[in-house]
Amino acid sequence: KFYACRFCHNDNEDHELNRYNVTTIQCIKCEKIQPFSLTCCNCNQRFGEQICYKCKLITGMTPDSKPIYHCDGCKMCNVGIAELNIHCDKCDGCFDKRYFQEHQCGMLGEQCMVCMGDLKKSIYPSLVLDCSHSLHFHCYETMLKSQNYQCPMCKKLMLNNEMKDEFNQDLDEVYQKMIPLDFLDQFCLCLCYECNQKFVTYQHPNQLYNCSKCQSFNCDMIKDADCNEFQKQLQLFPNQRLPKLPTQENITSILEKQYKISIEEILQKLNIEFNELTLTLFPAIVENLPEKIEDLKMFFWNDTEEFEEFEEVG
Ligand SMILES: [Zn+2]
Ligand SMILES: [Zn+2]
Ligand SMILES: [Zn+2]
Ligand SMILES: [Zn+2]
Ligand SMILES: [Zn+2]
Ligand SMILES: [Zn+2]
Ligand SMILES: [Zn+2]
Ligand SMILES: [Zn+2]
Structure with a gap:
């Protein structure tokens, strides 16, 4: 009997098709029965894009089907291109060549931490990160595309040194x-x-x-x-890299813009030297600062109405 594919077979029979036992196919166009092949020996009709004689697999029958390659190590066809992937016997799985050298050998996990799919029996190549967590290579690429750079398990960056610098x-x-x-x-x-x-x-x-x-x-x-x-x-850590802090000029212009009052007037009201005011705004550098900062905040960061009141009283 002949079926369009093994799923059609399984739906209509009481046993599952062992696809490795398939020996003959029938052309859908001229109905000629012939040995398993990619093109019809009678009418030249193409059955698909790619064929694997070991798996008795023909792919490319739908426009969105992906390229496959047969891996003798995995004993099955994987999605991808043979030249770009390499099989590791110890991990019992296929890896993208670009990441093979540095792959944490023997650390390939059972499950992809992104899609939770099986890694060792998967038709997709895998990747073991420096942090020793593993995932499908295509799941990794999807995460990078969505600018997700942290390992979902340990939050370390999933990037090589060059990408980390960037x-x-x-x-x-x-x-x-x-x-x-x-x-x-x-x-x-x-x-x-x-x-x-x-x-x-x-x-x-x-x-x-x-x-x-x-x-x-x-x-x-x-x-x-x-x-x-x-x-x-x-x-x-005296050399710790801090964010950019406002300079004396920055503070002056911000205050003048925000409160429409000149820095001289502010200083007069506070009765302090300019340098002291500047330093006062850098609490880490001056001792006993929290209280002083609170005073200054009362003065500078209240809303304008209160500020005017303060001005009248002061
Ligand atoms: Zn079918
Ligand atoms: Zn034919
Ligand atoms: Zn393989
Ligand atoms: Zn195959
Ligand atoms: Zn390995
Ligand atoms: Zn996955
Ligand atoms: Zn990790
Ligand atoms: Zn650190």
Whole structure:
């Protein structure tokens, strides 16, 4: 009996088709019965794009079918191109050649951590990351395309060294934009996913934190921290890369623009030297600052109405 494919066979028979036992096919056009092949020996009708005599498989019958190659190691046909993939006997799976050399041999997991599909019996090549977590190669490419660079298991970057440098450089550009004045006394404790270092730094409007040990931006804030914790941090890591802080000129122009009052007037009211005001806005550098900052905030960051009241009273 003849069927269009093994699924049609299985739907109509009480047993599953063992496709390795298929020896003959019948041409759909001229109905000639002949040995398993890609084109009809009688009318030259093509049955598909690719044929595997070992698996008795013909593919390419639908426009969206992907290329396949037979791997003797996997004992089956995989999706992909033979020249781009290589079989590892120890891992019992096929890998993309570009990542084969550095693949963590013997660490191939059972399950893809992205789609939860089987890795060893899969028709798709796999990838073992530096962190030793594994996934399908096409699942990896899909994640990169959607700009998802962290390993779903351990959050380490799934990038090679060159790509990691690029990742950090891109974020450094954003990091180097000046932080707003009201972030100057906001600190937080962070964790670096690359080296597991914990560190205290300024909070950042773009949630960017630079590891004090390995300089990676693959970090997250854990919780708020205070000025004293930040001072301790700076003693341990005096060269820590901080976000761009406002200069004296920046602060002056921001205050003048925001409150339409000249810096001289502000200084007069506060009765302090310019340098002291500047330093006061950098709480980590001056001792006993939290209270002073609160005073200044009362003055500068209240809404305009209250500010005018203050002005009249003062
Ligand atoms: Zn069918
Ligand atoms: Zn034919
Ligand atoms: Zn293989
Ligand atoms: Zn095959
Ligand atoms: Zn291997
Ligand atoms: Zn997958
Ligand atoms: Zn991982
Ligand atoms: Zn780090």
